[in-house]
Amino acid sequence: MKTKATFVRSLLAVAVTGVFGSALAADEPIQPIRPVQQVNLAQVELGKKLYFDPRLSKSGFISCNSCHNLSTGGTDNLKTSIGHNWQQGPINAPTVLNSSLNVAQFWDGRAVDLKAQAGGPIANPGEMAASHTLAVEVLSSIPEYVIEFKQVFGQDKVTIDEVTQAIAEFEKTLVTPNSRFDKWLLGDKDALTATELAGYNLFKTSGCVACHNGSAVGGNSFQKMGVVTPYKTTNTAEGMAGVTGKDADRFKFKVPTLRNVEMTYPYFHDGAAQTLTEAVDIMGRLQLGKKFTAEENAKIVAFLKALTGDQPSFLMPILPPSTDKTPPPKPFG
Ligand code: HEC
């Protein structure tokens, strides 16, 4: 006889079987990444160009891809980013990979979604340092862009709303399915080594999954950094408190996704942990009050490395050239 819980689980298993062809994933706190679905392909193609177009910045030199490099896991691999005029950024750049799965955008969640996020860096004086007016002026001076915007959105005038919509649609395609861990979740028992599997079991039994769960292995909640022991940093970021104004939200940050974490070093909002070994050690002690042995740490790290999925792959977009009317870049000052 089936208890209610097993019955519900078997129903879930059927649902998952339908999508993925396996029943295994339903019992795990982490689900496989689903391949891209339901995107507007015309917007994606336009958004891809905009993502790579440095002319959206004042200098004509910085694109989204400068800090979220799709050749290096959607990050810049720097402690904090370099912005306009070589300015030192205040916080580590999170990956754009699988960012469509986030409950909200930014470490403190101040942007509700990818579209709301995309307008930020273009006008941020410390990042791309343009203005929305300047970005639209630049795009409107390039006939190929004007034609493509019209084809995609059906309007004569290019607007910042369309720019952010297209970029956000492109970002939805930046998911990374087919990691070895996902293959294991989907029933391929040989996809993980014994060490990686032991690492996954430690990840579950130690309590990491309380915060790092779901298909992105994070990205779906805001949690305090330093639950058991306070986190020491010289970085001034306050986390969610900066958005809500509530003292209780001090040092609450969006739990980062651990997908492709092997590629997205350095770690934490201040970029202070250079290696996964260090990040896992700090997480164990500060979040769970647990000191892992070197062997346990290595097993968890091995598991985390099995979370690297298929990276986005496409032809490099070729951007339409500027015209005599295009406002010139201002790389210095
Ligand atoms: C100068 C470097 C830089 C540039 C250029 C830049 N970003 Fe970012 N991006 C960052 C940093 C740093 C953060 C984290 C800021 C924060 O949380 O306060 C971030 C956050 C994000 C996030 C949120 C991810 C998450 O998990 O919360 C997304 C999505 C994103 N950027 C997309 C873009 C897009 C699209 C562009 C181009 C329009 C862009 N970025 C340009 C540095 C940059």
Ligand code: HEC
């Ligand atoms: C109470 C919730 C919570 C628990 C439990 C937890 N984490 Fe985290 N984890 C976070 C938060 C929040 C951050 C971001 C902290 C920051 O940047 O200041 C984070 C960051 C990380 C990072 C760095 C990711 C990046 O891109 O910067 C790794 C790796 C990580 N956690 C692994 C683990 C492991 C392994 C465990 C179990 C030993 C664990 N976490 C337990 C909440 C948690």
